[in-house]
Amino acid sequence: MTDPSPPSRSARRPVRIANCAGWLWDRFSGLRDALAGPVDVVTGDYLAEPTLRQLALERAQDPSLGYARSFLAQFTDAVGLLAQRGARLVVDAGGLNPAGLADEVRRVIADTGLDLTVAHVEGDDLSARLDTLGALEHLDTGVPLADSGLEPTTANAYLGGWGIAAALADGADVVVCPRVTDASLTVGAAAWWHRWGTEDWGPLAGAVAAAHVIECGPQATGGNFSGFTSVPRVDDLGYPIAEIAADGTAVITKHEVAGGTVTTDTVTAQLLYEIQGPTYLNPDVTVHLDDVVLEQVAPDRVEITGVTGSPPPSTTKLAMTAPGGYESSVAFYATGLDLEAKVALLRTHVERITAGLDLSLLRVDRIGAPVEDPPDQWAAAQQILVTAQSRTRSQVDAQHFVAPMTGLFLPGYPGLYVNPLKVCAPVVEYWPALVPVEVLDHVVVGAGGQRTPVKDTPVREPAAAQRPSDEAPPPPDLGPTRRAPLGLVAHGRCGDKGGNSDIGFWAREEAWDWLRATLSTERLRALFPDAADVVIERHELPGLRAVHFVVHDVLGKGASSNGRPDIAGKAIAEFLRARHVEVPECLL
Structure with a gap:
């Protein structure tokens, strides 16, 4: 020791x-x-x-x-x-x-x-005490747990x-x-x-x-x-x-x-x-x-x-998980010409196959795009990922969902090939809430089993509110511009918190005024179609020369159950860095 x-x-x-x-x-x-x-x-x-x-x-x-x-x-x-x-x-x-x-x-x-x-x-671990914690509400949506239809099997406070x-x-x-x-x-x-x-x-x-x-x-x-x-x-x-x-x-x-x-x-x-x-x-x-x-x-x-720093809030996050049903997914591939017509035909087949199923989620996601005059077969292909979830296993099992999908191999569009990726994988829903710190029984258990209560922070305050910087300043006059990828001027990083995506961009000193003027809330909506109708918070961190966004609900119910190909939104910043904006030539 x-x-x-x-x-x-x-x-x-x-x-x-x-x-x-x-x-x-x-x-x-x-x-x-x-x-x-x-x-x-x-x-x-x-x-x-x-x-x-x-x-x-x-x-x-x-x-x-x-x-x-x-x-x-x-x-x-x-x-x-x-x-x-x-x-x-x-x-x-x-x-x-x-x-x-x-x-x-x-x-x-x-x-x-x-x-x-x-x-x-x-x-x-508060899983055995949920009935004593009062009305728990979803941290982001405000929906009461009692109205969610979920029965948590885990409940762990931070x-x-x-x-x-x-x-x-x-x-x-x-x-x-x-x-x-x-x-x-x-x-x-x-x-x-x-x-x-x-x-x-x-x-x-x-x-x-x-x-x-x-x-x-x-x-x-x-x-x-x-x-x-x-x-x-x-x-x-x-x-x-x-x-x-x-x-x-x-x-x-x-x-x-x-x-x-x-x-x-x-x-x-x-x-x-x-x-x-x-x-x-x-x-x-x-x-x-x-x-x-x-x-x-x-x-x-x-x-x-x-x-x-200042005193912490009087609450802490409670992360609950509950059985959310089952998920199956099938990957189709379309190659070459008439791509839109091929995908449209596939959607028609998917709608027919799933019409009688009791699904809680159905997604059809197109991943990638063929290049012009492709040098090989794979450069000519697009993946179409079909994902379904249901509370009832039989609704997404091999017989009722996967087999009918793979059965499109012959009557589908020309060049169709297909791979089942997931069959009846359990879905566990993530449900965050807040609980008072005072309900926790925080202890240290020693090598001999002795239990020592932890002395907690005696001073707490209501949770400090964020101060969004929604208004971007007027753009600086830096001379002629041309359309170019945002990522040629700005770095980016994104992450997830439940159903929210947080996205940060930062630039070198000479590009900071341009970046903060360019990345307004409305500009982000225009660059990121998935965020067109959701709440967006914008923040500036001048010491980092950074603009930071919190995009609410764009990740659905969170990484454990949203069915997205990129479940945690890890690639959103890289997608946005690839979008073209008007960039002053002097910054390029």
């Missing part, structure tokens, strides 16, 4: 926190890679919103599961290196069964003969970082968490290291911002980055590190041996990812990003300053 008091704390040096995972199936070597150099703490984030669906399905098959088994493989591979480094490990891989994963981690440690202490956090801080202070080498916020893993570790109090709003807010940058692993070192063609060793990206000082300012970096890069652009991309505007709510602090500033202080070292 390592000393619970960091030896360098008296010097108040920054704590060095590495990330080893950004989702359930991040690469196997992640933990070993994060330990490639000196670090104080390693964090791993495994719980994207759709992940709850996967863990719920696994637990339904085997009650002993419900945690991220991929983490256990990573841990078994690298536990010796973890002990050698003397680093702590904090992960949310416990998912729906943190106690079960903690026991498995102890088994692995015992098998290796190491002396490491494991604790886990509980208190997020916990903050103080349970993690308490477990580390009590000597835990490994802390297994359930549904904490993504940032809580890093915030709890930083609060432990620097001995922050629950009302240290500024430092806590800075730690949340740094945590948000590193929580998705190699996305901060060049992954999912619109400037990827300039990233060195882009096929071998390393994992990021946050060096968080006592005042909450942070430097984002990586191990020297790791591939990728850390620049103001890669950090901006991650700061803009999956936020809901400049005001970022967390269980431990409300984070204000209005004045955040990034500075490249050295190669692969970006400093984050200007983040401020």
